[in-house]
Amino acid sequence: GSAFGADIELAKKSHIQKILERGELRVGFESGYMPFEMTNKKGEFIGFDMDFGRRMAKAMGVKFVPVNTAWDGIIPALVTDKFDIIMGGMTITQERNLKVAFSNPYIVVGQAILLNKKHEGKVKSYKDLNDPKYILTSRMGTTGEQAIKRMIPKATYKGFESEAEGGMEVINGKADALVYDLPFIGVLYSSQGQGKTVFLDQPFTYEPLAWAINQGDPDFLNFLNNFLMQCKGDGFYEKVYNKWILS
Ligand code: ARG
Numbered sequence: 001g002s003a004f005g006a007d008i009e010l011a012k013k014s015h016i017q018k019i020l021e022r023g024e025l026r027v028g029f030e031s032g033y034m035p036f037e038m039t040n041k042k043g044e045f046i047g048f049d050m051d052f053g054r055r056m057a058k059a060m061g062v063k064f065v066p067v068n069t070a071w072d073g074i075i076p077a078l079v080t081d082k083f084d085i086i087m088g089g090m091t092i093t094q095e096r097n098l099k100v101a102f103s104n105p106y107i108v109v110g111q112a113i114l115l116n117k118k119h120e121g122k123v124k125s126y127k128d129l130n131d132p133k134y135i136l137t138s139r140m141g142t143t144g145e146q147a148i149k150r151m152i153p154k155a156t157y158k159g160f161e162s163e164a165e166g167g168m169e170v171i172n173g174k175a176d177a178l179v180y181d182l183p184f185i186g187v188l189y190s191s192q193g194q195g196k197t198v199f200l201d202q203p204f205t206y207e208p209l210a211w212a213i214n215q216g217d218p219d220f221l222n223f224l225n226n227f228l229m230q231c232k233g234d235g236f237y238e239k240v241y242n243k244w245i246l247s
Helices: 004-010 015-022 047-060 071-079 143-151 163-173 183-193 218-233 235-247
Strands: 024-031 063-068 105-110 111-116 134-139 157-161 177-181 196-199 207-210
Touching: 015 024, 015 047, 015 218, 024 047, 024 071, 024 196, 047 063, 047 218, 047 235, 105 111, 111 143, 111 183, 134 163, 143 157, 143 177, 157 177, 163 177, 163 183, 177 183, 183 196, 218 235
Parallel strands: 024 063, 134 157, 134 177
Antiparallel strands: 105 207, 111 177, 111 196
């Protein structure tokens, strides 16, 4: 019974063992964050993150199990083992990184703006929106909301339960601009925003997106980073990037 002995007995096995024993990779995300995760007409989850999740499960020889989870509870759900990994377009923030471990980033995005067309030519960047007369929308609990509060503090902020609602408010002219991750704004603009909005596509924050797992598991983290490197080296990354992000 030395203190060292106890430490060795209690040494935690990697969560990888549990995934293999269960025969499932349970992936947490919130559907509706286009083009990373959304639902097709058959009710299947598709998108950039979903393609990586499916391939990761295949690489582990286990079943891919999508777990659609509300964004505001997604970190607590990971911590209480409702799934094995978050693959949900999550920006690495220092605040989140105190609670979870992040892989290397699989893409870097930034905040962009969907502007109501009535301001076309007058509002050119987020700086021009820093006035209480502008109503800005975003998704609550995201880095979009944080960007508004930190960088556009004088504007009037209206938070929504989903990014789609925040976007519709701007398309319908009830709000002046949506501040959100650039790829989402790109998809919304091309599908519903043309003629009614302007896409200000210069990202004004630096946001690495990464997969999140529970802390204290260097082997799982090592697996993720090497998996990502493999995807980048063998053409898979380019294939799914072109399919979801560039199109
Ligand atoms: N990247 C942003 C963040 O981390 C937005 C992610 C939102 N994802 C979602 N599934 N709603 O805050």
